[in-house]
Amino acid sequence: MSVVDTLGRPVRDLRISVTDRCNFRCVYCMPKEVFGRDYKFLERRELLSFEEIDRLARAFVRHGVEKIRLTGGEPLVRRDLERLVAMLAQANEGLDLTLTTNGALLAAKAEPLRAAGLTRVTVSLDSLDDEVFRAMNDVDFPVASVLSGIDAAAAAGLPVKVNMVVKRGANESSVLAMARHFHGSGHILRFIEYMDVGSTNGWRMDDVVPAAEIVAAIHAELPLEPVEANYAGEVAKRWRYRDGGGEIGVIASVTQPFCGGCTRARLSAEGRLYTCLFATHGHDLRALVRRDASDEELDEAIGRIWGARGDRYSELRTEATAREPKVEMSYIGG
Ligand SMILES: C[S@@+](CC[C@H](N)C(=O)[O-])C[C@H]1O[C@@H](n2cnc3c(N)ncnc32)[C@H](O)[C@@H]1O
Numbered sequence: 001m002s003v004v005d006t007l008g009r010p011v012r013d014l015r016i017s018v019t020d021r022c023n024f025r026c027v028y029c030m031p032k033e034v035f036g037r038d039y040k041f042l043e044r045r046e047l048l049s050f051e052e053i054d055r056l057a058r059a060f061v062r063h064g065v066e067k068i069r070l071t072g073g074e075p076l077v078r079r080d081l082e083r084l085v086a087m088l089a090q091a092n093e094g095l096d097l098t099l100t101t102n103g104a105l106l107a108a109k110a111e112p113l114r115a116a117g118l119t120r121v122t123v124s125l126d127s128l129d130d131e132v133f134r135a136m137n138d139v140d141f142p143v144a145s146v147l148s149g150i151d152a153a154a155a156a157g158l159p160v161k162v163n164m165v166v167k168r169g170a171n172e173s174s175v176l177a178m179a180r181h182f183h184g185s186g187h188i189l190r191f192i193e194y195m196d197v198g199s200t201n202g203w204r205m206d207d208v209v210p211a212a213e214i215v216a217a218i219h220a221e222l223p224l225e226p227v228e229a230n231y232a233g234e235v236a237k238r239w240r241y242r243d244g245g246g247e248i249g250v251i252a253s254v255t256q257p258f259c260g261g262c263t264r265a266r267l268s269a270e271g272r273l274y275t276c277l278f279a280t281h282g283h284d285l286r287a288l289v290r291r292d293a294s295d296e297e298l299d300e301a302i303g304r305i306w307g308a309r310g311d312r313y314s315e316l317r318t319e320a321t322a323r324e325p326k327v328e329m330s331y332i333g334g
């Protein structure tokens with residue numbers, strides 16, 4: 001059963017946050033001053049169980065979801081994640097089942113995740129400069145361990161993409177070194193504009209490095225040409241190295257918003273459905289699964305919520321809206 005929202009957009013991707021906790025404190029996501037020792041994370045009993053996630057995922061697949069991404073917080077801090085991957089892979093044949101991770105625990109987990117049915121992985125890495133990287137993750141975590149995670153994923157046969165958030169004054173000087181390192185590696189490097197997600201990272205428009213500036217800087221050394229999108233609604237704009245060294249992507253959600261093609265739903269770790277990354281309100285689906293609602297009831301609820309959707313926050317963003325309260329990315333799932 002397919003469903004479209006009030007702007008005619010179907011639901012194709014589901015991002016599932018499996019935990020709101022993380023072993024990093026990236027300055028643009030979970031700043032230490034806020035997510036310190038006194039921060040109230042969700043309790044274990046509040047999290048959806050793997051069985052509950054599986055049940056909800058099937059309902060979304062019935063509505064047309066073709067791709068599921070496990071995220072968080074840091075998804076690999078949730079114990080036995082490969083068991084969830086196996087459940088989702090077995091229940092939904094042909095599903096594109098992927099994971100976004102900071103890579104810290106990936107070296108040990110890559111092979112079990114692939115064996116369980118993961119189809120690919122995205123690893124976040126903001127710099128190759130150890131000092132810059134340690135300052136950005138703010139837990140003194142070394143670059144070398146993330147690179148080992150990337151190698152382990154590739155060795156396990158998982159296609160790898162690398163995400164780099166670029167923040168003015170923090171890691172913009174690392175852009176070229178990252179491009180050089182992944183040029184010819186077979187891994188697609190994607191540059192992400194620093195976004196005003198959540199209310200705690202102190203976002204300012206001045207800290208955003210526009211994607212056009214990033215592309216121009218790389219193009220000056222490693223000439224690029226644009227590539228057609230893989231599919232309608234792809235968020236990353238694709239560029240290919242003219243020398244055959246592969247491609248990069250840029251996610252310009254601030255300077256070139258792409259709400260018009262947005263087909264993403266987000267399920268928080270406690271089972272709230274958010275229809276936009278910048279939403280302030282989520283719809284409680286956990287209550288339905290915990291009272292053993294029928295498949296028909298679940299389908300009706302998802303169809304009703306998606307059918308009423310009209311979000312296009314990024315297209316309407318101003319400095320003023322950026323200061324409005326929003327849920328944190330670590331909670332909603334990046
Ligand atoms: C919230 S994280 C969750 C998964 C995992 N912990 C990781 O870092 O890959 C998902 C993605 O969101 C990105 N992200 C977090 N805060 C952001 C922000 N303020 N602007 C842009 N991207 C952000 C991260 O760099 C990461 O690639």
Ligand code: SF4
Binds near residue numbers: 022023026073124330
């Ligand atoms: S971006 Fe990912 S690794 Fe960094 S703090 Fe947020 S959830 Fe953790």
